[in-house]
Structures are given as structure tokens and as C-alpha cells.
Amino acid sequence: xxxETKTIETRPQxxxxxxxxxxxxxxxxxxxxxxxxxxxxxxxxxxxxMAMESLFAIVDAFFVAKIGVEAVATVGxxxxxxxxxxxxxxxxxAAATAMxxxxxxxxxxxxxxxxxxxxxxxxxxxxxxxxxxxYIFAEDILRLMAHDESVSATGHQFxxxxxxxxxxxxxxxxxxxxxxxxxxxxxxxxxxxIANAVNIVLCPLFIxxxxxxxxxxxxxxxxxxxxxxxxxxxxxxxxLFQVGKIVRLRLAMLRPQWDIIGTLLKLSAGSTxxxxxxxASWIFMISIxxxxxxxxxxxxxxxxxxxxxxxxxxxxxxxxAATLVGQNLGAGHPERAxxxxxxxxxxxxxxxxxxxxxCLIAAPFLIRLFTQEPEAVHAGSLxxxxxxxxxxxxGWGMILSQAINGAGDTRTPTILNFIFFWLVETPLAxxxxxxxxxxxxxxxxxxxxxxxxxxxxxxxxxxxxxxxxVKV
Numbered sequence: 001x002x003x004e005t006k007t008i009e010t011r012p013q014x015x016x017x018x019x020x021x022x023x024x025x026x027x028x029x030x031x032x033x034x035x036x037x038x039x040x041x042x043x044x045x046x047x048x049x050m051a052m053e054s055l056f057a058i059v060d061a062f063f064v065a066k067i068g069v070e071a072v073a074t075v076g077x078x079x080x081x082x083x084x085x086x087x088x089x090x091x092x093x094a095a096a097t098a099m100x101x102x103x104x105x106x107x108x109x110x111x112x113x114x115x116x117x118x119x120x121x122x123x124x125x126x127x128x129x130x131x132x133x134x135y136i137f138a139e140d141i142l143r144l145m146a147h148d149e150s151v152s153a154t155g156h157q158f159x160x161x162x163x164x165x166x167x168x169x170x171x172x173x174x175x176x177x178x179x180x181x182x183x184x185x186x187x188x189x190x191x192x193x194i195a196n197a198v199n200i201v202l203c204p205l206f207i208x209x210x211x212x213x214x215x216x217x218x219x220x221x222x223x224x225x226x227x228x229x230x231x232x233x234x235x236x237x238x239x240l241f242q243v244g245k246i247v248r249l250r251l252a253m254l255r256p257q258w259d260i261i262g263t264l265l266k267l268s269a270g271s272t273x274x275x276x277x278x279x280a281s282w283i284f285m286i287s288i289x290x291x292x293x294x295x296x297x298x299x300x301x302x303x304x305x306x307x308x309x310x311x312x313x314x315x316x317x318x319x320x321a322a323t324l325v326g327q328n329l330g331a332g333h334p335e336r337a338x339x340x341x342x343x344x345x346x347x348x349x350x351x352x353x354x355x356x357x358x359c360l361i362a363a364p365f366l367i368r369l370f371t372q373e374p375e376a377v378h379a380g381s382l383x384x385x386x387x388x389x390x391x392x393x394x395g396w397g398m399i400l401s402q403a404i405n406g407a408g409d410t411r412t413p414t415i416l417n418f419i420f421f422w423l424v425e426t427p428l429a430x431x432x433x434x435x436x437x438x439x440x441x442x443x444x445x446x447x448x449x450x451x452x453x454x455x456x457x458x459x460x461x462x463x464x465x466x467x468x469x470v471k472v
Contacts (some may be wrong), residue, residue, distance in 0.1 A: 019044065023186060030183055030324055031105060031331035035340050039347065042323055045185035047316035049176065052192030056199060056228070060221045063203050065302070065370045071218040072371065073294045074142070076301030078159045080286045081141055082169070083279035088126055089170045091272025092119060093177030094322070094405045095264045100181025100247065101406065102472045105330020109247055116178040116240065117253035118260045122268075123174050127167040134163025161222040168229035175236040180319050181326060187239050188421050195232030199224050244451040256352045267472070270410025274401075274417045281421040285443050288433050289379075296440050299379030302370045306380075307387055310355045311394065316400045317348050322406025326472075329407055333467040341403035341462065349395035356391030359384045379440055386444035390452045397455025400462040408472035416457050425450030 018037065021028070022044035030038045057079070096119045138160035172195065176188035202224035202285045209215025216223060240249045289297050321344040328337035359366070367380035401413045404434035425446050432442025 015088075022329075023189075028183060031328050031333055031336070035324075035336065039068060039317070039320055039340065039344050042320035043317040043344070044181065045189035045316075046180065046319045047313040048253050049185065049189040049192045050312035050314075050316035050319070051309070052189070052196045053312055055196050055309070056225055058224060059196070059200055059203055059253050059310050061302055061305045061370055064218055064221050065258050067207070067217055069294055069298045069371075069373060069376065072301055074218055076286065076297055076304075077142060077290070079161055079301070080203040080279075080283045081159070082162055082166075083148040083282055084276065085130055085163070085166050085169055087275030087279045088130075088268075088272050089123075089173035091270075091410075092122060092126075092170075092264065092268040092277050093173045093180075093273035094402075094410065095119075095267035096177035097181040097319070097322055098267055098408045098410075099182075099264060099345040099408055099472055101326025102408070104182050104246065105327035112182060113244075113247045113249050114253050114257060115260055115264065116175075116247055117249050118257055118264055119174050119178060120171070120249075121256060122261065122264060123167065123170045127170050130166050131164045134166065135160055138163055138324055141435050152426075153357060157219045158222045161219065161226065161364040165222075165226045168226060168233050171231050171233045171236070175233065175240065178240065178247060179236075179392055180323050183323060183327065184246045184468060185320070185323075187236075187243075187245070191232040191239075194235050195228045197228075198231045199228030202227055212435050222442040241313075241314070263472070267408060267410055269390045270414045271405055273414040274410070275403075277414070277417040277421050281426055284426055285429060285447065288429060289440055292440060293375065295373055295375035296379040298371065298373070299367065299376035299381075300383050300440070302376070303380040303383035303387070304366055305370075306359070306384060307365055309354070310359065311398070312393075312397060314352055314355075315398060317344055317351075318402035320344060321399050322402040325403045325406040325467075326408075329468065337403075337468070338462075338465070339406070341400060344403075345396045345399040349392055349398050352395040354393040356388040359391075363388075368472075382440065383402065383444050386441070386448060393452035393455040395455075396460055397451065397458050400455075400458040404458070404462060404467045408470040409467040412461055412467070413458070414460070418452055420450045420454035420457070424453060 018040055022041045028038070028041055059073060061072065064075050069151065096116065099115045100112045103109070103115065105353040139156035141163075142159045143158050161351070172191065176191060179185065179188040203221055204210060206216050206220030206223045207218070208220075214220075239245070240247070241251075286297065289300050293302065320343045323338040325337040328334070328340065351411065363381040363384040364377060367377045371377060371380075401416070404410075404413055428449060429443045429446035432438040432446055433440065434442075436442065438445070
């Protein structure tokens, strides 16, 4: 008599299988089954995607720091202006994720593809509106921000390039929003891998003029980054138009469909507003530090790059929560959507608690990886240690805000951003730093207080549950 033997999968084998599924991007139904498993399958590639996005900033800061303090300050000040571009890109990306996730959850992949095509049209128009004034006024913008002629003289070409060639920035974020909404986080992750690989190779070549490459200094960083991002965009478009694993676009879909465009712009208005509010506050923060010294600005710029590197992977988990909320609402499972967000928030809190502890301990070491200038090291270390005090709160806040965005309620997080960035953080920073003479310490503490308060407010709003009834 023959007996059938059943192979029992061990825990390490099960974990390995789930990791392989997440990295390979195997198509999954995230509206049924284990919520923890769904979070893992979505968040791993999204965390790696966000880590790759933040790696752009880290790589640029590392090589640019070899040029000098003026070059680092140029990159930091330009990035503070570019956050306006990122605001539009991230806002429209969130709108794309919400709409595509809802359509995929409803089982209408054709409608999801049509929404994705309209995202590309919006990106083209937005890019032109930013590029023209960016090219004309780049030097004036940098001079206004820097309060130091040496910075504007060194870096205005970098600023002009980054503002003019903004389309790869917009598309890289917005197209990945389509992939995230479809639940194809692995493709979004690979696009950032490719973009970063190109940037890492080209950055030192263009900055220092290695081999046949011209020595462009800080401008070389912008050239390398633009080429890298453009390469990632080509990969994204190939997947959307040729592969179409979950959502496949066709050229005919690129005709304007005003009803879809109107819905996307309505959704993105809130999301973009959130980041514009945050970005404007960020510009105000760095302008205060710019009045102290260029060394403090450079130290803070490096510290923020490290913070972004720590927080963007956490944003990956937040994007996973947004996808789960959108797809489960589309499938008619609002309670599962809510539970998914709370579970993701718990995991994110644990992760950022460890990150915060590491930053507290290793702050000077991390800053010295980029610069040895004593005042910059002191400023960067101080910023890292104070900002780390709010990491546990940030973990909850970013998850629940993105979950509400994923449901299509972009208005509520916008209101929270305005209250805590402009009615709390901005006046508090001015009060502490300028009027009470706390200097840079006042800026850092105002950020912690405002971000922590906003996280607590997001928890209260999410618990009310009004986001479950939003129509997309």
C-alpha cells in the first residue's frame, strides 16, 4: 500500500518563500487572506523602492561633499526648492495610487489603465509649467535662498538643470504610483534600482571628470541624477506599454479623458497641497538656518539626507498601507482596510524606534562620512539626535495619513498638514530660533513637536472612520 508523504514547510522556508514572492512581484490578491502576509508582500518592495529613492540624495551628498561646503549648500538649497516639484509628483502619485487601487479592487483593470494614461498627460503639462520659469530664474532663486554670493556663483547651473529637467522626477514618482496602486510594487522597486545604479556609476565620473568624462563639479551631480532617473522612466514605460503584468496601457489611451483628469486633479489637489505645505515649511526652516551660517546649512542638509534615508523606507510601508486600503475598499471590505492600516502602523513604529536609537548613538559618525568640517559635523549631529526623538510618532503618522490618502480622502491630511506645519512648526521655529536665541536647536525642536502632534491627530482622525465612505 502506497502512502503519500507531505512535505512540511519550516518557518525559515516559509519566510524565504514570502520574501522571494515579494521581490519577484508575483501577482497576488490583497483583498483576502492574511493581512500580515499582504503587508509583507507589498511593503518589502516598496521599502526597497523608497530606500533607492533616498539613495539618490545620499550618493549626491557623498560625492558633492568632496567639492566643498558651498557645493553641499547649493545642493541643499536646490533640493529645498525642488521639494515643490516633489510635492506635485508625490501628490499626483498618491492620486494615481488611490484611483488605480480602487479600480483594481473592483476588478476593472481597463479603467485602471485609462487612469494611468491620464497621469502621463498631466505629468507632461506640469513639467513644462515648471521648466520654463525654472530655466529663466534659477540663479535668482538660488541667490535669494543662499544669502551668500559664493553659493549662487558655484551652483546656479546645477539649480537650472534640476528645475528644467524635472520631467524624469515627475514621471519616476507618478508612474510608480500606478504600479503601487495595481499592487505591482516589485516593478516600481526595480525602476529605482536601475535609476540608482546608473546614478552611482555616473556621479563621480561627471563630478570629478574621470576618464573621458568632463569635470563638471556640482553640475555633474545633476547630470548623473537626471540620466539615472531618465533610465528608470524608460524601464517604467516599457513595463506599462509592453509588459502590462497587471495594468497595460495603450497609445490610444493617451487621448485626454477630461472626467478622469478632473478626478485625478481633484484627488491630487489635496495630496499635492499636503506636500506643498510641508515643502514651504521646509524652505522656511532652511532659510532660518541659512541666516546662521553656510556650515550649519551644510550640516543640516547632510542630516536631512540621512533622515530621509531612514524615513523613506518607512514611507514604503505607508504606501503599502495606502494600496491595501484602496484595494480593500474597492472590493467592499472596509473593516479589512482599517485593520491593515493599524497593523502597518504597528510594524512601522517598531522599525523607526530602532532607527531613532541608532541615530542617537551614531550621529557624529554618520555625519563625518560626508564632511569633516567641525561646525557642519556639530550641526548635523545635533539635528540627527533631536529629530530622532520623534521617530516613534512619525511611524504612526505617516502610515495613517497615507491610509487616508489611499482611501481617496486627501482633504483631511491637507488640513492636518496646514495646522501643524504652518500654525505650529513655522511660528515655533521663528520664536525659538530667532527671538529666544535658541539658534539651530530651536528649528530642530519645532520640527519634532509639530510632527509628533500631527501623528497623534492623524490617529484620532483615522479612528473616526469617515474615510471609509469616500467615493473615488
